[in-house]
Amino acid sequence: MTWAVLERCGGQVRAGMGSPYALDFTAVLLLADAMGARTALLADVLPSVEAVIVKAYREESENAD
Template sequence: MTWAVIERCGGQVRAGMGTPYALDFTAVLMLADAMGASTTLLADVLPSIEAVIVKSYQEESENAD
């Protein structure tokens, strides 16, 4: 179940000037709670996952230019 939350959390980003810079942890943890996933586990891994998701969005934005 935790992996399902991770797959869906890519849309829960904070953005400024049109560029994502962070995940909205509150939204992701609320999603996890609603899905019955382990919020404790997600709280531990979110910082690492955040870096990967944000970097992916930034690279995608650079390639679109």
């Protein structure tokens, strides 16, 4: 279930100046709770996964230009 939340959390980003810079942890943890996922596990994993997701968004936006 944790993996399912991570696959769906990509849209829960904080953005400024047209570029995402972080995940919205509150939104992701609420999503996890609604999906019945283990929020304690996600809270441990999110800081590590956040950099990967934000980097992917940035690369995607650079390639779209």
